[in-house]
Amino acid sequence: MSRGRLHVRVAAPAGGSPGAGGDDPGEPSVEFLVTCEHGGNRVPARYSALFRGRERLLATHRGYDPGALAMARTLAQALRATLVVSTVSRLLVELNRSPGRQFLFSPVMRNAAAAVRDEVCRRYYVPYRTEVEAIIARAVNAGRRVVHVSSHSFAPVLAGSMRSADVGLLYDPLRSGERELCHRWQAALRARAPQWSTRRNYPYLGRSDGFTTWLRQRFPERCYLGIELEINQKHVRDRRTVPIAARNAVAAALRDALGR
Numbered sequence: 001m002s003r004g005r006l007h008v009r010v011a012a013p014a015g016g017s018p019g020a021g022g023d024d025p026g027e028p029s030v031e032f033l034v035t036c037e038h039g040g041n042r043v044p045a046r047y048s049a050l051f052r053g054r055e056r057l058l059a060t061h062r063g064y065d066p067g068a069l070a071m072a073r074t075l076a077q078a079l080r081a082t083l084v085v086s087t088v089s090r091l092l093v094e095l096n097r098s099p100g101r102q103f104l105f106s107p108v109m110r111n112a113a114a115a116v117r118d119e120v121c122r123r124y125y126v127p128y129r130t131e132v133e134a135i136i137a138r139a140v141n142a143g144r145r146v147v148h149v150s151s152h153s154f155a156p157v158l159a160g161s162m163r164s165a166d167v168g169l170l171y172d173p174l175r176s177g178e179r180e181l182c183h184r185w186q187a188a189l190r191a192r193a194p195q196w197s198t199r200r201n202y203p204y205l206g207r208s209d210g211f212t213t214w215l216r217q218r219f220p221e222r223c224y225l226g227i228e229l230e231i232n233q234k235h236v237r238d239r240r241t242v243p244i245a246a247r248n249a250v251a252a253a254l255r256d257a258l259g260r
């Protein structure tokens with residue numbers, strides 16, 4: 001399998017500098033990275049037998065994050081960010097879990113032979129995570145600070161309970177840069193879309209296991225900010241996208257928060 005089929009980079013910083021960089025020479029310049037770990041529910045043909053009869057499950061939020069891919073593209077465009085996405089179903093391998101953690105593999109894959117799971121890791125999990133880490137490492141080694149937004153969506157009702165927010169911003173409260181950026185993003189979104197409720201560290205905690213949590217262990221606060229954006233799937237149309245006006249509001253609010 002070629003790496004290009006796994007994930008596509010549709011936007012790269014033009015002209016070397018993606019922007020940022022304060023006028024203050026002491027301030028590191030900023031590079032933006034947008035990722036989408038749950039962008040699709042594709043099952044590659046060589047594993048399709050494992051998913052026979054699971055088509056309905058694949059079509060649910062357990063198969064992918066409806067709307068998250070389009071949101072990621074809009075954000076990447078607005079920020080002129082590097083974009084890395086996966087459209088392989090999370091039921092094949094969960095890219096947003098750390099190695100060795102529970103739920104790396106879904107119940108469907110737990111029934112597969114260990115050799116098949118290892119192969120799936122080699123083909124999909126390792127290349128995706130390695131590429132994202134390498135992008136951040138390159139920027140950091142060049143003296144830049146990376147602001148990473150990982151685009152997700154959440155089911156409006158889970159285990160019988162209704163989730164109240166329209167947007168969730170997940171971060172590590174112990175990292176002041178992430179905390180302050182999310183406060184500003186929340187305030188800006190309230191101003192731009194007052195009908196929407198935005199909550200911080202909801203419906204999940206930013207410090208729970210996830211890709212950004214893993215990356216925080218590798219890159220210190222001064223050079224890496226990792227935020228997970230969660231959009232309520234009740235806003236998703238045709239199981240694919242949140243309307244463009246709403247996506248633009250989320251992206252514009254982030255730009256407001258970043259002062260650009």
Ligand SMILES: [Zn+2]
Nearest residue numbers: 038065152153
């Ligand atoms: Zn997700």
